[in-house]
Amino acid sequence: MSFAAQGDTPYNYAYLDEQTKRMIRRALLKAVAIPGYQVPFGSREMPLARGWGTGGIQITAAVIGPSDTLKVIDQGADDTTNAVSIRRFFERTASVKTTEATHEATIIQTRHRIPEAPMQAGQILVYQVPMPEPLRKLEPRELETRKMHGFAEYGLMQVRLYENIARFGEVTTTYDYPVRVNGRHIMAPSPIPKFDNPKMDMSPCLQLFGAGREKRIYAIPPHTRVVSLDFEDHPFRIQSWKQPCGLCGAQDSYLDEVVIDDAGGRMFVCSDSHYCETRRAEGHAGPMLGHQAAGTLAAASTPAKEPRP
Amino acid sequence: MNALVSPNTLKGALRPILSARSVSRFYGERIGCADVSFDLWPGEVLGIVGESGSGKSTLLRCLSGIDRPDAGEVLFEATPGADFLEIFDLPEQDRRHLMRTAWGIVHQNPRDGLRMDVSAGGNVGERLMDRGDRHYGRIREAATEWLTRVEIEAGRIDDRPRQFSGGMQQRLQIARVLVSNPRLVFMDEPTGGLDVSVQARLLDLLRVLVRDLGLAAIIVTHDLAVARLLTDRLMVMKDGRVVETGLTDQVLDDPQHAYTQLLTSAVLAV
């Protein structure tokens, strides 16, 4: 099946040729069969700038069909340049519906966040991964890290946490916090905040991870144990905030600190923009909602955020 | 320590802990080591001496599982009474496990044996975390205890190895290896590159540790004084082959082989 976009040269459905999609699907099947194991794949060039999540886009392209509804989030928001261009890309090449509503989506491609609204059975969450190897910072040799995974030699990963506690009194890693999947492989959850780690555990959705530059695919099948690494006497803890979201009053969501005026005024708002809007539409109000500066923010709905790697 | 010696009279030592059978390794045409056979008994300290290029390190790398010999066998008794394992017949996973638990290797160059960007405590604690220890406080306690035992101040526990002197780095390597309670330790020139006074202190420490822990050890050295101080038995190597073997004092005081005579007289002449 080939499509022609506004008279341009024709290309295949969802941009990738069928052979490439089959190759990616084979890698995905293997990844699902061995939860948390990094499967090498022949990553392709995509018509998007590097660092724009080509690994995630290739996975989405390999699993998407015309009856799917796609949501794309970048740093929690649906309307950043990155999210918008990926969404447009699939609207054009795969003629799919798109949405900002988490519960309406069948496929959610994400960078930096897992939505606050609970994921459901049948949904696929596709993560864009810049650095898939959780052991890389500790062991630069690829052959050696492969053996460490193969033999489940994970003492060194624990040494990294030990070093953190020894130096700072606690584990200071706040995003891309390593997890153990299905009691076996240690996995990098991509740069999501550790706040989102518990959402991966026993999730009813299928979670797929794509690293384009590093040419790796891995997966967490539905209802799989995902445990964040820790020590018995320094248990894993997620971030928490002293105040609720300034706009919608949520106390259970991941908050970003944003500057709201020239005087350096600040407020905390949900990083998941759709979650925040939905709550406000339902009548929830945060302490800053009436605030003049916060008003523009609520209207713009996406606060300016500091980029994370 | 030499008073202990005669291996065969050691109580309960019915079987060797390690047995090398015709171990050979070649580098292309060149001999690394050839046809080396010996038994090491529990609690015994064996020295390997010989001039530069005689094959000491090559042999040690084969015995300790780092390099596979081209011929011969290395048999190891992982726990007392257990079956002998041919270490190179084992799946790699099991061999790596043995290398991190049942024995330890102290490298001549501390950089090969330490993680230079990990604190002293992390270096010592790694083997505990390898085996599954997940209590930070207890790992730290064990690390503190071992640092103290190798005479590194507990207050240096969070320092990196590169902030340590050469002698301290060697002692840290020893603590890192001994923390997992191994049965056997391999050391390649453990005092090499150290000042004489630092060497003496390290030797004293090694003597005490080996005696107190009842460790078996194989120590490579080209320094006959080190051999005399630390080892029960000596193996003299030349051109990759063992030319003489015997109790350390006998070999040093009454060398039989012409090459050993040369070696011992050279040391006397110094």
Ligand SMILES: Nc1ncnc2c1ncn2[C@@H]1O[C@H](COP(=O)(O)OP(=O)(O)OP(=O)(O)O)[C@@H](O)[C@H]1O
């Ligand atoms: N990686 C290698 N490649 C080729 N030849 C090697 C290699 N390592 C050692 N050899 C050779 O094998 C022989 C034994 O070397 P080995 O390093 O075992 O000697 P050694 O007794 O440890 O010497 P030294 O006291 O200098 O450390 C030498 O002829 C050496 O040149």
Ligand SMILES: [Mg+2]
């Ligand atoms: Mg050598």
Ligand SMILES: [Zn+2]
């Ligand atoms: Zn909100």
